Amino acid sequence: MNSSLxxxxxxxxxxxxxxxxxxxxxxxxxxxIDSNLRPQNRTLVFRGWLEPESKIKLVTDIRSSKAINLLADASPWAEACWYFPKTREQFRLGGILELVTAASSNTSYSQARQAAWEQMSDSGRIQFDWGTPGANRSDDPQDFNPPQPDAHQPSANFCLLLLEVRSVTHLELRGEPQNCYLYELVDGEWMIRSINP
Amino acid sequence: MNSSLxxxxxxxxxxxxxxxxxxxxxxxxxxxIDSNLRPQNRTLVFRGWLEPESKIKLVTDIRSSKAINLLADASPWAEACWYFPKTREQFRLGGILELVTAASSNTSYSQARQAAWEQMSDSGRIQFDWGTPGANRSDDPQDFNPPQPDAHQPSANFCLLLLEVRSVTHLELRGEPQNCYLYELVDGEWMIRSINP
Structure with missing residues (x-):
């Protein structure tokens, strides 16, 4: 690990x-938070870190509710809850979301989007060409049987979703009493405090 | 199962x-959603259903952020994301939260709070008398070693948290393509639609 992490x-x-x-x-x-100021919550796969800023990489479809909300400027705030069953610990990672679409003008983001696409499995990639997520179930089987996408040419629907972390709460359920740590960004520096669980 | 569920x-x-x-x-x-209009997300244990309305029972400490936000009327809206690892399916349950404190004047809610307390383990009950959650870690070991609470007398900090479900999205990751169902309350009746995943 790099000491600047x-x-x-x-x-x-x-x-x-x-x-x-x-x-x-x-x-x-x-x-x-959606445009009606209601929380939305769904499971996503952690796709690694975007360095050097330690942004969490996720992927989404531009036609999904979270992408639509971000494009509509509903709210960029998010909190990821990450529970590890075997070690019984939870991380809550609060921060700001950024959506990297095919139209992104940020070169390093576009490169990260391209790399994320290449790292997807074939079965993961093809879903970005399925019928519109959340719409009434398509009757046409072809909507779920598009041509296999090119492994090097991201679907136009494919987005990289980046979470820029601003605060982290780490709870260890093992321990008597449990340990809990709060990491906060203060003037650009990470401060850590032990808090009550 | 009762057919009216x-x-x-x-x-x-x-x-x-x-x-x-x-x-x-x-x-x-x-x-x-907290009072700064930012999402908060944490893992809680499902404590069963409050019948006959099928409200999800959870428990919390009145000194926790979610209780404080509810008492401050920040927003009653919530969404529970419930992932089942073995069968690879996800339920998203959106709805309205209600906090049942020691001061609740609703008799059936107070009875449900009492029953929830009695169903807790000793190690679960004692945590409601620990030092204030989220505060700087207590130096005094006594803060984590209070007298064992009475199994029939809920701690004053103990709250029942009820989620009244208004919409449910059920995603089955197994299946080619995946199945996804949306349940919505329309004029008091539950309607179900098959939607694209």
């Missing part, structure tokens, strides 16, 4: 390692 | 049964 990165790396036998240890629940 | 209840009952070997199959991630 935020101090909570090593705790998450350790949890990922210790829970590596569980596929769902890479699933996070992402809470956002 | 909402139609999504049987799907959740089946998921709970099929995932019963996993303790974390009873964990849900609850998203709420």
């Amino acid at each position: 935020p101090p909570w990165r090593s705790s998450i790396a350790r949890a990922l390692h210790r829970n590596r036998s569980l596929p769902n240890a890479r699933y996070v629940q992402l809470a956002t | 909402p139609p999504w209840r049987s799907s959740i009952a089946r998921a709970l049964h099929r995932n019963r070997s996993l303790p974390n199959a009873r964990y849900v991630q609850l998203a709420t």
Whole structure:
């Protein structure tokens, strides 16, 4: 690990390692706020870190509610809740979401989107060409049987979703009493405090 | 199952049964909105249903952020994301939260709070008398070693948290293509539609 990484990165790396036998240890629940000011919450797959800022990489379809809300400027705030079943610890990662679409003019973001597409499985990639998510179920089987997309040419619907982390709460349920740590950005520096669980 | 139950209840009952070997199959991630209009998201234990309205029972400490936000009328809206690892299915349950404190004047709610307290384990009950959640870590070990509370007399900090469900999205990741069902309350009746995943 690079010493310039935020101090909570090593705790998450350790949890990922210790829970590596569980596929769902890479699933996070992402809470956002929609245009009606109601929370939305869904499970997404952690796709790694965008360096050097330690942004969490997720992917989404531009036709999904979270992408639509971000494009409509509903609210960029989000909180990811990441529970590790084997070690019984939870990270709450609050921050700001950014959506990287095919139209992004940020070169490093576009490169990260391209790389994320290339790292998807074939079965993951094809879903971005399925019928519109959330619409009434398509009757036409062809809507779920499009041509297999090019592994190097992202679907126009494919978006990278970046979470820029501003605060982290790490709760360890093992321990008597439980340990809980709060990491906060203060004047650009990460401060850590031990808090009551 | 009673035929007057909402139609999504049987799907959740089946998921709970099929995932019963996993303790974390009873964990849900609850998203709420705080007074700064930012989402908060944390893991809570499903404590069963409040009948006959099929409200989801959760418990919380009156000193926790979610209780404080509800008491401050920040927003009663919430969405629980419930992922079942073994059967690979997700329920998103959106609705309205109600907090049942020691001061509740609703008799059936007070009885439900009392019953929820009695169903807690000793180690669960004692946490409601620990030092204030989220405050700087108490130096005094006594803050984590209070007298064991009475199993029949709820701590004054103990609250029942009820989620009145207004919409449910059920996604089955197994299946080619995946199945997804949306349940919505329309004029007091539950309507179900099959939608694209």
